[in-house]
Amino acid sequence: MTTRFELVARSGTARAGVLHTRRGNVATPAFMPVGTQASVKALDAAEAEGTRARMVIMNTYHLWLRPGPEVVAELGGLHEMSRWPHVIATDSGGFQAFSLAERTRVTEEGVEFSSHLDGARRLLSPEESMRVQGQLGSDVAMQLDICPKGGAPREVVLEAIARTTRWGRRCLDARTPGQALFAIVQGGTDVELRLAHLRELEALPFDGLALGGFSVGEPPEQMHRALAEVAPRMDPERIHYLMGVGTPADLVRAIGAGIDLFDCVMPTRNARNGQAFVPGGKVVIKNARYRTDPRVLDPTCPCPACAGGYSRGYLRHLYVAGEILVHRLLSLHNLYHYQRLVAEARRAILEGRYDAWAEDQLASRATE
Amino acid sequence: MTTRFELVARSGTARAGVLHTRRGNVATPAFMPVGTQASVKALDAAEAEGTRARMVIMNTYHLWLRPGPEVVAELGGLHEMSRWPHVIATDSGGFQAFSLAERTRVTEEGVEFSSHLDGARRLLSPEESMRVQGQLGSDVAMQLDICPKGGAPREVVLEAIARTTRWGRRCLDARTPGQALFAIVQGGTDVELRLAHLRELEALPFDGLALGGFSVGEPPEQMHRALAEVAPRMDPERIHYLMGVGTPADLVRAIGAGIDLFDCVMPTRNARNGQAFVPGGKVVIKNARYRTDPRVLDPTCPCPACAGGYSRGYLRHLYVAGEILVHRLLSLHNLYHYQRLVAEARRAILEGRYDAWAEDQLASRATE
Numbered sequence: 004m005t006t007r008f009e010l011v012a013r014s015g016t017a018r019a020g021v022l023h024t025r026r027g028n029v030a031t032p033a034f035m036p037v038g039t040q041a042s043v044k045a046l047d048a049a050e051a052e053g054t055r056a057r058m059v060i061m062n063t064y065h066l067w068l069r070p071g072p073e074v075v076a077e078l079g080g081l082h083e084m085s086r087w088p089h090v091i092a093t094d095s096g097g098f099q100a101f102s103l104a105e106r107t108r109v110t111e112e113g114v115e116f117s118s119h120l121d122g123a124r125r126l127l128s129p130e131e132s133m134r135v136q137g138q139l140g141s142d143v144a145m146q147l148d149i150c151p152k153g154g155a156p157r158e159v160v161l162e163a164i165a166r167t168t169r170w171g172r173r174c175l176d177a178r179t180p181g182q183a184l185f186a187i188v189q190g191g192t193d194v195e196l197r198l199a200h201l202r203e204l205e206a207l208p209f210d211g212l213a214l215g216g217f218s219v220g221e222p223p224e225q226m227h228r229a230l231a232e233v234a235p236r237m238d239p240e241r242i243h244y245l246m247g248v249g250t251p252a253d254l255v256r257a258i259g260a261g262i263d264l265f266d267c268v269m270p271t272r273n274a275r276n277g278q279a280f281v282p283g284g285k286v287v288i289k290n291a292r293y294r295t296d297p298r299v300l301d302p303t304c305p306c307p308a309c310a311g312g313y314s315r316g317y318l319r320h321l322y323v324a325g326e327i328l329v330h331r332l333l334s335l336h337n338l339y340h341y342q343r344l345v346a347e348a349r350r351a352i353l354e355g356r357y358d359a360w361a362e363d364q365l366a367s368r369a370t371e
Numbered sequence: 372m373t374t375r376f377e378l379v380a381r382s383g384t385a386r387a388g389v390l391h392t393r394r395g396n397v398a399t400p401a402f403m404p405v406g407t408q409a410s411v412k413a414l415d416a417a418e419a420e421g422t423r424a425r426m427v428i429m430n431t432y433h434l435w436l437r438p439g440p441e442v443v444a445e446l447g448g449l450h451e452m453s454r455w456p457h458v459i460a461t462d463s464g465g466f467q468a469f470s471l472a473e474r475t476r477v478t479e480e481g482v483e484f485s486s487h488l489d490g491a492r493r494l495l496s497p498e499e500s501m502r503v504q505g506q507l508g509s510d511v512a513m514q515l516d517i518c519p520k521g522g523a524p525r526e527v528v529l530e531a532i533a534r535t536t537r538w539g540r541r542c543l544d545a546r547t548p549g550q551a552l553f554a555i556v557q558g559g560t561d562v563e564l565r566l567a568h569l570r571e572l573e574a575l576p577f578d579g580l581a582l583g584g585f586s587v588g589e590p591p592e593q594m595h596r597a598l599a600e601v602a603p604r605m606d607p608e609r610i611h612y613l614m615g616v617g618t619p620a621d622l623v624r625a626i627g628a629g630i631d632l633f634d635c636v637m638p639t640r641n642a643r644n645g646q647a648f649v650p651g652g653k654v655v656i657k658n659a660r661y662r663t664d665p666r667v668l669d670p671t672c673p674c675p676a677c678a679g680g681y682s683r684g685y686l687r688h689l690y691v692a693g694e695i696l697v698h699r700l701l702s703l704h705n706l707y708h709y710q711r712l713v714a715e716a717r718r719a720i721l722e723g724r725y726d727a728w729a730e731d732q733l734a735s736r737a738t739e
Contacts, residue, residue, distance in 0.1 A: 040692045047679065047696060070662065070688045077663040078684045086680050294438065295445040311415065312454055316446045320438045324408045327695050328415060 006143065006183035006210045008242040008263070014357035016235040016261045019349045022211075022242050025181060026082070026090045026142045027057070031242065032258045032345045032352075035060045035092065035266040036338055041075070041085045043338075044271045045331040048086035054306075054338040055346065058090035058143075060266045063135055064099030064127075068118050072138035080140025092266075093141035094246075095132045095174075095187075097148055098215075109149065111166070129173035137179030145213065146174040148187040153220030160191045163216075164200045171204060185211035185244060192217075192225040194232040205238045212237055213244040214262075223249075227256050234261035251280060251344050255364045258348050259357060265345075270337035275330045277322045280340040283367050286315065288333065293319040306339035308332035374511065374551035374578045376610040376631070382725035384603040384629045387717045390579075390610050393549060394450070394458045394510045395425070399610065400626045400713045400720075403428045403460060403634040404706055409443070409453045411706075412639045413699040416454035422674075422706040423714065426458040426511075428634045431503055432467035432495075436486050440506035448508025460634075461509035462614075463500045463542075463555075465516055466583075477517065479534070497541035505547030513581065514542040516555040521588030528559045531584075532568045539572060553579035553612060560585075560593040562600040573606045580605055581612040582630075591617075595624050602629035619648060619712050623732045626716050627725060633713075638705035643698045645690045648708040651735050654683065656701065661687040674707035676700035 005025045012019040022029040036043045036051060039062045043051045051059065061081060066072065078084040081091050097114060101107055104116035104125075113128030129147045136144040147170045149163035167189050178184045186209035190197035197214075204212065214233070217226045230245070234257070237243045244264035245257050254265055270280070279286040281301045286293070296315035300308060308318070313332055321329035344364075351360035373393045380387040390397040404411045404419060407430045411419045419427065429449060434440065446452040449459050465482055469475055472484035472493075481496030497515045504512040515538045517531035535557050546552045554577035558565035565582075572580065582601065585594045598613070602625070605611045612632035613625050622633055638648070647654040649669045654661070664683035668676060676686070681700055689697035712732075719728035 040688070040694055041685070042689055042694045042696045045695050045699075047675065047681075047700065049675070049679065065692075069692055070684075074663055074684065074688070078665060078682055084682065084685045084688075086685075295442055297446060307415065307417070311417065313415075314446055314452065316438075316442065317409070317452045317454075320408070320442070320452075321410055324433075324437055326408055326410045327413050327698065328410045330695065331413075331699070332415065 005181065008211070008240065010239060012353050012355075014352040014355045015259065017259050017348070017352045017357040018243075018261055018263055019352040020242070020263055022058070022090075022264070024090050024142045024183065029058045029090055030349060031263040032254070032348050033058055033264050034254065034341045034345045035264065037062075037266055037268045037271065038085065038087070039268075040065050040069075041081055043334075044275070045327070045334045046338075048088070050307075050335060051087065051338070052089070054335065055342040056089075056338065058092060058264075059087060060092040060094060061139070061141065062099060063093045063096035063132065063139065064103065066093075066139055067096060067135045068120050072135045076138045076140070082140065090143065091141045092143035093136045093139055093145065095145045095147040096127050096135065097132070098150055100127050101150065111169075113147070129170040130177040133174055133177040133179060137182060141182065143183045143185060143211070144178065145185050146171045146187055146209070148189060148215055150189065150216045150219065151191060153191070155191060157193070157196075160189065160193065160196055163189050164196060164203075168200070168203045171207060171209070175207060175209070183210040185209055185213045187213045187215040187246070189216045192221050192229045194229050197229060197233045198236060201233065201237060209241070211242040211244060213246050215246050217245060218248045223253065227253075227260075230257055230260040230262065237261065251341065252365055252368045254341075254344060255348065255361045255368075258345075259361050270341050271334045274333035274337045277329070277333065279333050280337050288315065288318050288322050288329070290319070300336055301340070304336060304339055304343075306336045308336045373549065376579065376608065378607060380721050380723075382720040382723045383627065385627050385716070385720045385725040385729075386611075386629055386631055387720040388610070388631055390426070390458075390632070392458050392510050392551065397426045397458055398717060399631040400622070400716050401426055401632050402622065402709045402713045403632065405430075405634055405636045405639065406453065406455070407636075408433050408437075409449055411702075412643070413695070413702045414706075416456070418675075418703060419455065419706070420457070422703065423710040424457075424706065426460060426632075427455060428460040428462060429507070429509065430467060431461045431464035431500065431507065432471065434461075434507055435464055435503045436488050440503045444506045444508070450508065458511065459509045460511035461504045461507055461513065463513045463515040464495050464503065465500070466518055468495050469518065479537075481515070497538040498545040501542055501545040501547060505550060509550065511551045511553060511579070512546065513553050514539045514555055514577070516557060516583055518557065518584045518587065519559060521559070523559060525561070525564075528557065528561065528564055531557050532564060532571075536568070536571045539575060539577070543575060543577070551578040553577055553581045553610075555581045555583040555614070557584045560589050560597045562597050565597060565601045566604060569601065569605060577609070579610040579612055581614050583614045585613060586616045591621065595621075595628075598625055598628040598630065605629065619709065620733055620736045622709075622712060623716065623729045623736075626713075627729050638709050639702045642701035642705045645697070645701065647701050648705050656683065656686050656690050656697070658687070668704055669708070672704060672707055672711075674704045676704045
């Protein structure tokens with residue numbers, strides 16, 4: 004197994020570690036920017052690297068439909084194509100087949116759906132997901148899973164768990180040599196179901212353990228209550244990845260529970276909606292109060308927008324005028340903000356003061 | 372006069388020089404990227420600087436309406452606001468008042484129009500244009516002029532010339548101390564009218580001489596025929612600026628006639644439409660032929676897209692998928708292409724071989 008997790012330090016239940024992969028190491032806690040279509044939106048690879056991210060996640064569903072895994076493979080795989088030199092994870096495609104595609108039908112074989120691009124009928128089976136992720140050439144693949152909506156009835160969650168385990172075995176059988184494969188634990192906010200599913204999947208030779216099915220409509224408090232019970236009980240030898248989460252405060256709390264790895268569209272999506280994360284809250288850049296504000300977003304931030312001296316007044320002008328430069332500057336700023344957050348969290352863990360650091364962070368971020 | 376043109380060398384009628392300004396020097400022939408709304412579209416200031424551009428032009432009409440010259444002044448002026456550290460020119464606003472605004476009415480006083488943003492009635496007089504450009508804080512202002520459409524009747528052109536001269540005098544009277552002011556020569560493609568107007572304006576203490584009213588619908592051949600007669604007869608002590616032109620081949624021919632300075636939206640606008648300038652022609656990136664093309668746009672190009680190793684196949688994917696990264700990469704590429712072109716032209720002039728160089732360029736660009 005070329006991919007393994009090395010635990011470096013604990014502070015309470017929070018963990019600092021290193022994910023070793025065939026493409027280099029990732030210090031954890033870590034946050035993965037999302038590059039849905041093989042591009043972290045608005046940024047080139049050098050800029051994404053500049054944020055200090057060392058692992059990104061790209062979307063199998065999107066890349067499967069366009070440009071297609073054969074084209075990606077002909078262009079040398081995702082790394083060569085996108086020029087991202089560090090670790091790439093890909094999701095299984097299942098989540099988008101449910102959230103984006105039309106006329107989705109699930110059978111034991113897989114997920115049948117119509118492409119949101121051209122309506123073509125497709126079957127996403129565990130084997131097809133492994134084949135596509137293998138062609139894309141990511142370093143870490145995710146198993147195909149069933150992710151029920153937040154608040155789904157118990158029998159739906161039970162069925163999702165059972166099928167996710169069966170599909171997990173099929174993914175293991177069909178995996179691409181050399182590519183790491185992570186399991187996805189379901190169970191909603193029910194701690195008992197989560198732990199039961201965790202035990203099932205931990206018994207299988209997955210390289211990492213992800214928690215799926217959070218941040219899918221349930222109240223955040225329910226997620227954090229479940230995380231506080233589940234994350235500390237996950238196999239300490241493997242990486243703990245919380246999928247699709249979340250706000251900076253969510254990260255601080257989840258790291259405290261024992262999560263090592265995150266991904267979320269929030270920093271880049273909010274940027275495109277004109278929201279910048281700053282110490283103590285958010286700047287909504289279109290607000291008239293910033294019209295002549297000469298201050299940068301955050302004077303302590305090393306990002307190109309802040310270090311480059313771009314004022315809130317100018318950023319507001321760019322946003323109101325529809326200039327795409329503002330998407331890029333705010334995306335960079337928010338990603339730097341997230342990367343600094345996980346870097347500081349790691350330092351606090353290494354120094355054995357995570358809880359105090361987290362308390363300060365949560366108090367200062369109460370307005371988020 | 373802080374702004375002056377220094378003639379360094381001639382090769383035939385082509386000129387190499389230096390424009391000295393309060394904000395530093397610009398080697399000529401020079402091409403100005405267009406930053407309509409105080410941003411060279413998709414690029415930040417450091418990237419625009421990386422193209423080797425040392426002078427940009429921004430649009431008075433747009434910035435007057437939004438965010439307004441008072442806001443720009445409160446944010447420290449265009450340089451401080453946009454972070455562009457080199458020379459900034461602004462146009463007079465007249466061209467856009469004709470091409471973008473509604474219900475435009477011209478009197479001797481100025482151009483009355485309704486804002487394309489909110490319909491508000493505005494008067495752009497020579498004095499108001501000078502006031503706004505002064506508040507914006509550009510290093511080079513342009514006089515307010517009347518620019519007839521290509522092929523306008525002789526009496527319309529004559530009237531435009533007469534009024535442009537009168538407005539030029541009013542601009543000189545209302546100019547902001549320290550800000551350079553360039554005249555704009557009209558006259559369409561009629562060489563006699565052009566030369567007559569040129570003599571009128573040359574008699575006035577303008578810091579530079581621009582040719583307006585080209586590339587406004589007339590056949591390119593007519594423009595080049597007129598340029599070949601007019602440009603060599605322009606006051607050699609002042610800079611010769613051809614406004615709003617053009618393709619790389621247009622630049623090569625106009626430089627040969629004696630033009631020193633250009634601006635055009637073409638490199639950035641074509642980029643956003645998926646067109647990249649390469650040696651020998653254009654790449655239309657959405658074409659299916661580039662689907663799996665592993666080559667960069669131009670292996671000799673030092674731009675972030677080419678030097679960064681972004682393949683045509685990846686660029687095509689980004690374009691088809693609607694990823695804004697492609698706008699930026701193609702904008703950078705095209706601006707590097709233009710800057711390399713004028714730098715090579717300058718070298719050819721300094722080495723006294725402009726005509727041979729230009730002939731090679733035009734032969735290789737015949738497909739543009």
